[in-house]
Amino acid sequence: MTKDLQGSNRRKLFYSLINIETQSLSGSGQSEVFQDHTLIIVSEGLGFVEAEMRQFPLEKGTGFLFEPGLLSKINAEERGLSFYRLTFEMIETGENRQSEIERRTKEDILRSGLQSCRPFSQCKLLLEAIYNSRRSTDEIEWFAGHTRFQELLLLIMRANSSVVQITGDHEAIQRSIHYMEEHYNQAVTVDQLAEVAGITRARYTQTFKEVTGRIPLEHLNGLRIERAQQQLLLTxxxxxxxxxxxxxxxxxxxxxxxxxxxxxxxxxYRSFHQDGLRVFAPFLEDYLLALDITPVAQYSHAEWGKQEYLALHNVPAVDISNRNWQELSRYTPELILLDNGFHRWHLEECSRIAPLFKLPVHQEDWRATLYSAAAVFGRTERVQEVIGNYEHQAQQAKQVLTRSVHSQTIACLRISVYGITLYGCEHLGYTGSVLHHDLGLQPHSLVGKLTRGKNRVNLTKEELANLTADHLFITFDRLEGGGRELLDTQLWRSLPAVRNGCVYEVDFMAWMNYGVLSHQRKIEDVLRALG
Known part of the structure; x- marks a missing residue:
């Protein structure tokens, strides 16, 4: 027995925590090559990892382990993604260290890739304890943080003892779901779907329910009904x-x-295609008001507040962050209109109050989204008038700005405790098409360089220091903790726009929105600042 123990003790693998931080994304992230072993664990929202020519879905309670040298990208869905990011090193002692660590990273219990972090309540407590310990100056508390990190890894190891099987099954289910989305209008059987997934029918049905919460044909029927809803109201x-x-x-x-x-x-359901319909449309109120439709209630959020720029002073607010849908039922909506990000706020639960309709949302193409909303309520004749008014306003503003701004450059920043986000200058994101296309404002050279093909990117301190734009439009995300402490730093005060008093704080809810009324508000703000 002694001999066996001594033999096993020749090989010792330690996991040493380097750093832990919290991050938040709202859209496509930047590709990066990970220098250290990096573990992310999602605390809120939805997204996915792009790695090795594949996509891995992320949600609350899941994580992803990146090996050093791996080129990857973390992306958020429409309503954002928050996660803990832990970096650590693997230290091997004993004989044959290099060959042993290579073997263990390939075959051992902690494998790279998608991770289940269950039970998440226990995982979250450990993450918070580690996070707090790493920020303590007390040596014992610092050591406690390392100990809790080992507990966290043990929890994840046990939750993922069959991670290869789980990941393979999950990908198989996703293949079959994609097949359903492409062939929902055809006769589809469970046998066909199991064949697409590449697993037996019995295992396919069981795994599908574990992944989605529904059996395959229930999911297929849901797709068909959703498409039927769109055709009933839009055709x-x-x-x-x-x-x-x-x-x-x-x-x-x-x-x-x-x-x-x-x-x-x-x-x-088709009779909803009429005037006077009582509708609740969270995140879509902008489009309704542009069409002269007033919702029975407006959405609010405990951190963000209401969309004050819409001036819906006499419309009651429903806080979507607390999931108290009984409050919504008091206003007796007849239809609930949803955008693509409704899952983040669990708005599908509102189906017990009124029928739901998922509006085809085109994000940057606000004109197409406006037309979709108008078609639901039989107001398509109003669309051209709304678009015409906007384009006239933009043209008039562009003429004024051409004379006042000349060749000066601008940039738009979204600031929170998690970092600084720079918005792009192409037809992407909340601001690019309005500021740089419709108003003709010149983006700073760094904007074009960093955001090519993206709607926004997170800035490093070095990149912020090189942002020498003549004018800065900034807004603070209260949901992510404000971040106003940045304004007191030497780095911020050294920026040319700050030194020259050319920084303009704008309303978050108005500027982080694709609606036509939000775009009109952007034009008004720019004219007030630069006209």
Missing amino acids: NDRMHDIALSVGYSNEYYFNRRFKRSVGVTPGQ
């Missing part, structure tokens, strides 16, 4: 034709499935 197609186009060969069966899923018949 004048006959009911029979809609049923066929979404994969139902029998109109009677379509009616039954639709009512079971939505709560009303297709004909009743």
